[in-house]
Amino acid sequence: MSKNPVKIMETVLRDGHQSLAATRMRITDMVPQLQALDDVGYWALEAWGGATFDSCLRFLNEDPWERLKFLKKTLKTPISMLLRGQNILGYNHYADDVVEMFVKKMVEHGIGVIRVFDALNDVRNLEVAIKAGLAAGAHVQGVCVYTISPFHTKESYLKLAHDLVDRGVHSICIKDMSGLLAPYVAYDLVKAMKAEIKVPIQLHTHYTSGFGSMTYLKAIEAGVDVIDCALSPFALGTSQPCTETMIAALEGTERDTGLDRKKLKPIALHFGEVKKSLANDFKLKTYFDVDTNVLDFQIPGGMLSNLYNQLKEQGMEDKYQELLEEMPRVRADLGYPPLVTPTSQIVGSMATFNVMLGERYKMVPREVKDLARGKYGRTPQPVAAEVREKIIGSDPIIEYRPADDIPPxxxxxxxxxxxxxxxxxxxxxxxxxxxxxxxxxxxxxxxx
Amino acid sequence: MSKNPVKIMETVLRDGHQSLAATRMRITDMVPQLQALDDVGYWALEAWGGATFDSCLRFLNEDPWERLKFLKKTLKTPISMLLRGQNILGYNHYADDVVEMFVKKMVEHGIGVIRVFDALNDVRNLEVAIKAGLAAGAHVQGVCVYTISPFHTKESYLKLAHDLVDRGVHSICIKDMSGLLAPYVAYDLVKAMKAEIKVPIQLHTHYTSGFGSMTYLKAIEAGVDVIDCALSPFALGTSQPCTETMIAALEGTERDTGLDRKKLKPIALHFGEVKKSLANDFKLKTYFDVDTNVLDFQIPGGMLSNLYNQLKEQGMEDKYQELLEEMPRVRADLGYPPLVTPTSQIVGSMATFNVMLGERYKMVPREVKDLARGKYGRTPQPVAAEVREKIIGSDPIIEYRPADDIPPxxxxxxxxxxxxxxxxxxxxxxxxxxxxxxxxxxxxxxxx
Ligand SMILES: [Co+2]
Ligand SMILES: [Co+2]
The missing domain is CATH 1.10.10 (Arc Repressor Mutant, subunit A)
Incomplete structure (x- = not known):
């Protein structure tokens, strides 16, 4: 047994199928191998939150709370979930009493690990959720949403991690939702965090650009504690690096996971069949080529094709390249938000309007105005003055925590x-x- | 520009579609982007040999020689091909005059790089091809076929590389056809080779087990000179690591390739469409999940499903697990040959007979007897005495180069x-x- 084994969080029950099968995995698809998954020895099983809550209600006729209770009956391995801070699992800010009750109830029903993030990395939007998670006795993990910009430096991430630790989180997650984190950049970032941050560091990436496993390997050499992996049938593409591969790559090294790959074989066979049935039942495309375009435009692959189709519907597909180039410009104008729900949609729709109308910021969606007004929190940099002037004139900008405005x-x-x-x-x-x-x-x- | 850029051999025109599209890419699929490929700055374009020769004649109604001449008309980048030593591109040993003429003609028509391997790593089977390639003025690359066994050690590969260099090869390729080479093992092996071997070292792997990109990254850190990559639509799965991803991962590092990813975008778009049309025209499955089973049985994924189907046809699919376990035993009995054409088929069919008949070596295919007789060359270890006795009795074992027996x-x-x-x-x-x-x-x- 290695002295410092890499720990693994398995994502097949949440991000794996959210990424490759439109979040359509049903509880009945999970049941046959739940016990086996529980016996593997994972650090945690991610199985709730993210888009699963919506998908349960909307597409699967499942009560997400019942799903959680059911999972908890079988699983001793901690169940992890992904929370959008003050947005909970939705797209707006909610009042504190809703956030508090939501966190309390989900821990009561079985959540062991709460991973909480804010699209703007505005820690104020995480405070209530963190406090509630701590009060409920869960492991609370604070997130650094990873992006690339002149203002997202190693130092800025260290500061963010310190801010989160100051608020009591038990661990830090670097969340690279678009697969932008290059292997040697990951090495430097993790190395710096391990030197300064006293809580465990976990890394979450997506294979979109093909970096995934290389990025984990270098992060592991830099001392990362936990990596998020998906079982082979739900790995790669736009999902996580593969669990079995990472275990195998580390076998016999200083960071050997100690997990037994043999135990994963029947589980992988089962979920391979599940993927086939989801693809068939819901008419899904479950395979995606590596796409390094994401590195240039920071737009996840799935969103690119949405934008393209939007343009095409308007007979404007010739403007696609222009749109690709407009996205980073809009993002810069709006203060370099990381592109993750909901900021990815906000920046994407603004760029689309700009390109389709042939004039920038002529028509401005309400969400863009709200972002400029500080209603989502503090943008990494202030919105560019001339853009702010154009879209909200001299409207006041909120300097306090946005949810302070929301009554119970x-x-x-x-x-x-x-x-x-x-x-x-x-x-x-x-x-x-x-x-x-x-x-x-x-x-x-x-x-x- | 980095002082020691990693060089890339692009495999989209050969191993990429051999691995993911049953070698069905047509010259018409290549033409629209040949010039663009030529302008990228690859070390070489692999575009001939392997299974392409057979596929041209058998399925595509193309003359492989005409394909080569046509490619050469456009390409200034060296064209690389894969040669099975004394087997040329077939499954038997040929007379020296055939090997010599074949090599002479292919170089005459445009081959710049000859990668020559023998399934048993028996250098005697490479001698004639190497000599002919050198005489014709090509770059001749000698191969170390990578496998895992008690007798395939770092030292054994160093010795093999030295033997090849002594015969005049211009570079060495470590050929990991099943994706068995783990990242840290690659580091050690390449490090050792770079320290002792005076010619450039090239690495060829397949993504089967998911190691691919990690293995390249560690090999690059150890100083490997050239890596084989496939453009994104024909990368990963059972093919090579992705060209764009590897270029991006190294950008700004000491081993920056210096290649411009932008140039690859229209090429990748084109070959993405080509993959779709091949899948459609030839009813092919072009996506494969990562499969770490290959690490335990050393059997490439495609072969596993063939074996399974063979058993199923006989109504013996319940013996599949037994067959998986019999394969490594037969391989050990037969002196640990690397499993690559034709040895993979030889070991696979022997194991299948053993399992189906319920008695080991009761029925023995001629190829297995020939292997035991030394007709394919020297096995890495002698065939186990009691097995040899059982399958060929006291038949003599050839100690000389097998092709010495073959008249012109x-x-x-x-x-x-x-x-x-x-x-x-x-x-x-x-x-x-x-x-x-x-x-x-x-x-x-x-x-x-
Ligand atoms: Co994710
Ligand atoms: Co190959």
């Missing part, structure tokens, strides 16, 4: 639900309704 | 062709007929 919502939501015919809605149902109101109502209609 | 063939082949109606067959046609007689005759019927 739970009682109102409960009352709304009662009005809609669910006077005895459980707290969990109120929370589902809070985050995805229309989808939740549709689900309740069929299931309550 | 060219005149005979020419006479045979005349008899079959082609009295004025060109030397190239005679060579095609030499290597793939039935396929060549069928091709001549439609094209001469």
């Amino acid at each position: 919502q739970l009682e109102t939501l409960k009352a709304q639900l009662a009005e809609k015919g669910y006077p005895n809605a459980s707290v969990e149902d109120v929370l589902s309704y809070a985050v995805f109101p229309d989808v939740a109502l549709e689900f309740f209609k069929n299931n309550r | 063939q060219l005149e005979t082949l020419k006479a045979q062709l005349a008899e079959k109606g082609y009295p004025n067959a060109s030397v190239e046609d005679v060579l095609s007929y030499a290597v793939f007689p039935d396929v060549a005759l069928e091709f001549f019927k439609n094209n001469r």
Whole structure:
């Protein structure tokens, strides 16, 4: 047994299928190998949060809370989930009482690890979720959302990590959602973090650009503690590096994981069949070529094809290249936000308007104005003055935490639900309704 | 510009589509981007040899010699090809005059780099090809076929590399056809070679187990000179690591390739469409999940499914696991040959007989007996005495170079062709007929 084994968080139950199968994996697809997954010896099993909550309600006719409770019945391995800070799992900021109750309930039902991130790396948007997670007794992991810009330096990430540790997180995750983190950059960043940050460092990447496994290898040499991997059928493409491969690559080295690859074989066979059935049942494309374009435009592959199709519908596909080049310009104008939900959509739609109308910032979606007004939090850099002037004139810019403006919502939501015919809605149902109101109502209609 | 840039051999025109599209890429698929490929600045473009010769004649109604001449008209970048030593591109040993003429003609028509390997790493089987390549003025690359066994050590590979250099090769290739070479093992092996071997070291791997890019990265750190990569649409899976990814990973480092990724974008777009059309026209599966099983059984993924299907046809699919375990045992019995054409087929069919008949070495294919008799050359270790006794009794074992037994063939082949109606067959046609007689005759019927 190595003295400093690399630990693995398995993502097949969440990010693996979110990345390669449109988050369509059903609880029935998981059941046959849950016990086996539990016996592998993973640091954690990521199995909730992200897009799974929405997908359960919207597409799978599953109650996400019931899924969690069910998983917890079998799994002793900690269950990890991905939380969008004050956005919870949705796209807007929620009141603190909703965030607090959501975190409390999910820990009560079985979440062991909360990974919490903010699209702008604005720590104020994470404070309530962190506090609630700590109070509930979960392992709380603070995220550094990785991006590339003149203002995202090794030093800025160290500062962010310190800020998170100061707020009590148990570990730090470097979240590279688009596969931008190059191997030798990862080495330097992790090395610097390991030297200064006292809590474990975990690395999360996507294989989009093909860097994935190389980036893990160099991060491992720099001392990273935990890596996120997906079992082979749900690995690579736009998903994580492959679990079995990383275990094998480290066998016999100083950082040998100590995990037994043999145990993974029947599990991988099963999930290989699951992938086939998801592809078939939901008409999904589950394979993606490596795409290094993401390195030049920082736009994840899936989003590129969406943008292209939008243009095509308007008969403007000849403007595609222009759009690709407009995206980084808009991102710079807006203060270099990392591109992750919801900022990726905000920057993407702004760039699309600019290109389609042939004039920049002529038509401006509300979300872009809100971003400029500070309603999503602090952008890494201030929005460029002439752009701000053009899109919000002299409107004031919020300097405080955006959710400070939001009064408590739970009682109102409960009352709304009662009005809609669910006077005895459980707290969990109120929370589902809070985050995805229309989808939740549709689900309740069929299931309550 | 870095002082020691990593050089890249692009495999999209040969191993890329051999690995992912059953070698079905047509010259018409290549033409639109040949000039662009030539302008990238690759060390070489692999575009001939391997299975392409057979595929041209058998499936594509193309004359492989004409393909080569056509490629040479556009390409200034050296064209590389893969040669199976005394087997040329077929499955048997040929007479020296055939090998010599084949090498002479292919260099005459445009081959710049000859990569020559023997399945058993028996240098005697490479001597004639090396000599002919040197005489013709090509760059001759000697291969160390990589495998894992108690007798394939760093020292054994160093000795093999020295033997090849002594015979005049211009460079050494470590050929890891099944993706067995783990990153840190690659580091040690390349480091040792760079310290002792005076010619450039090139590394060829397949992504089968998922090691590919990590293995290249560590080999690069150890000083490897050239890596074989495939353009993104024909990368990963059972093919090579991705060209664009490796270029990007090294950008700004000491080993920066100096190649411009932008130039590759239109080329990759084109070959992405080519992959789709090949998949469609030939009903091919072009995507493969990572498969670390290859590390345990050393059997490439494609072969595993062949073996499984063979068993299934006999209603014996329940013996699959037994077969997987029998393969390494047979390989050990037969002196640990690396598993590559034709040894992979030989070991695979022997193991299948053993498992299907329920008794080991009860029925023995002729090729297995020939291997034991030394007719393929020297096995890495002698065949186990009791197995040899059982399969060939006290038959003598050849101690000399197998091809020494083969009298000149060219005149005979020419006479045979005349008899079959082609009295004025060109030397190239005679060579095609030499290597793939039935396929060549069928091709001549439609094209001469
Ligand atoms: Co992710
Ligand atoms: Co190959």
